[in-house]
Ligand code: HEM
């Protein structure tokens with residue numbers, strides 16, 4: 197890393213933002229970069245959502261209507277990768293960029309030029325990802341990526357050149373998130389206002405600290421894994437190619453060594469958002485700060501050693517599956533502890549239910565439900581039945597949508613008045629909440645029954661006995677998907693105007709970010725705040 | 729401004745430390761390759777390499793015929809690079825433990841040129857591995873088929889009476905690989 201990335205945290209020369217495209221292309225301002233991350237994530241949310249709606253449209257009826265089997269599986273692959281790497285992670289990074297410096301009283305991120313780089317890699321990576329989807333439609337473009345997001349060999353060794361685009365996209369996405377994580381850790385360690393020690397930081401900052409560490413620990417392993425795939429495909433090595441003495445199961449281990457911690461990467465920042473929202477609207481201080489921090493750290497360590505619960509069916513020894521089963525069940529204890537802390541925060545509070553709080557309550561309910569199905573899946577003999585069925589799909593959507601995506605929505609509603617200086621339209625936002633949550637449950641609840649009854653995942657066609665539940669699920673998916681147009685409308689409307697927001701915005705809000713005016717000036721905390 | 733200087737060098741130190749962790753984890757990914765083989769070895773899961781080297785000498789000591797019956801299933805896969813058909817004559821066989829049985833496999837070259845291949849066996853569940861004895865197997869040797877040639881490939885085997893009681897059925901699975909990929913001769917598939 198050159199010293200050029202270590203520019204002083206803020207430039208005293210000019211006080212307003214530069215004009216035109218330069219403001220965005222060359223930005224080193226944490227607020228502008230945060231905004232770009234969030235806009236990028238929103239665009240990706242719509243792309244990933246469109247692929248999901250195509251999938252559900254195809255599954256509305258048994259038989260093949262709209263898609264070919266390979267195209268269907270390519271959509272499944274693309275949907276997952278876009279949502280995880282394009283929507284959720286960048287949105288969480290956007291919140292981090294906006295809020296961490298404001299919350300810890302820092303003038304900007306510690307490495308502002310690196311910050312610019314980690315954002316601008318993303319559009320390039322997204323383009324690669326799109327190309328991997330588009331290339332097979334052209335003559336000579338090879339076959340579609342029909343592996344699912346897990347990219348298991350031997351299938352991923354046989355796919356055409358679109359797989360190479362995807363591997364490079366994953367490299368770029370990995371580099372971007374590692375750079376962002378390093379930046380966040382350096383900022384949190386070195387840029388706190390004098391007098392703020394680690395145990396005084398808002399929980400949101402803590403969640404990102406743990407997330408960033410998880411990312412730099414596991415993303416390089418995924419990068420190594422896909423690099424080996426690339427070598428097997430083009431340079432005659434046999435890491436995974438059984439014909440040359442390699443072992444495809446090794447890839448599964450590398451993938452899930454990344455993949456399981458990744459689920460915590462996705463939920464932790466959103467859990468941090470809840471730790472800001474719930475005390476605000478319960479008008480009570482957060483319950484159990486220390487145990488929240490302890491839980492997160494426990495999740496980080498245990499989360500890195502339970503990955504093979506995704507691979508119970510590969511024929512591990514009894515001792516190995518027992519270990520992974522027990523580890524997996526143990527990890528639900530710190531996760532549950534975080535949920536209980538939030539419930540205890542609400543206990544006997546004087547609660548009001550503005551949209552962020554509505555989301556928070558819904559998240560706790562639905563996420564806990566997903567955690568319960570997770571425990572079912574953790575049990576080896578049960579998982580032998582449920583593995584690769586729609587039940588798994590239902591499980592991870594119940595944890596991921598509430599746990600990660602809804603948490604981000606809640607955060608956007610909570611901080612949008614701070615960012616823009618305008619209140620959002622509360623009535624529309626509540627309508628959005630209800631359509632969104634009802635649509636979500638309509639889509640994914642029936643998938644539990646489908647999975648238990650034996651419908652496999654990642655297959656375009658199904659037995660006619662599954663028709664009714666699939667129809668309900670598809671109708672739900674259309675409601676759920678389209679409801680996001682309302683979200684888009686609310687956000688645009690808020691940016692363009694609305695009731696002016698006060699500095700504190702919410703009556704019960706606490707924390708440094710609320711001491712700044714709404715919207716905060718382009719350079720904030722140029723002199724560090726006093727920590728009492 | 730001494731403070732700013734100080735902060736910069738502090739930032740640089742943290743940055744270097746974190747970059748080192750990142751690079752270390754990238755290396756760890758590759759270290760998993762030998763580590764994984766090693767773990768499989770000490771826990772008794774045979775790697776593909778070891779399975780190819782298994783010969784008739786692994787026949788277990790206990791050769792008395794018992795009256796316990798198990799089902800042996802025969803599975804076969806052909807690697808996409810190899811234009812062969814390959815299949816057992818029967819899908820499964822009921823056998824008595826200790827008894828010597830034979831199963832015939834048929835391999836057929838669909839292309840017009842001579843190709844070298846080798847079958848790699850594996851047993852599921854893997855716990856049965858040590859009790860499945862191959863007295864004679866086409867998988868001990870490389871096999872060569874001329875263009876359009878087809879060949880009977882026999883497997884002579886027994887299942888040891890020491891087979892753990894909870895196993896009542898096992899599958900022997902062959903994956904036929906192409907060996908002469910490097911001096912890649914172009915071939916044309918002429919049969920189906
Ligand atoms: C109580 C906590 C949890 C437990 C015990 C648990 C357990 C499991 C198990 C055993 C599986 C593998 C199922 C199979 O493939 O047969 C699984 C799959 C999955 N879980 Fe969880 N889980 C928990 C929480 C979470 C959370 C919080 C997330 C994400 C935010 C998550 C995301 C996923 C995903 C994405 C998959 C499927 C991956 C795939 O195969 O594509 N889980 N879970």
Ligand SMILES: [Cu+2]
Nearest residue numbers: 455456505506
């Ligand atoms: Cu997992």
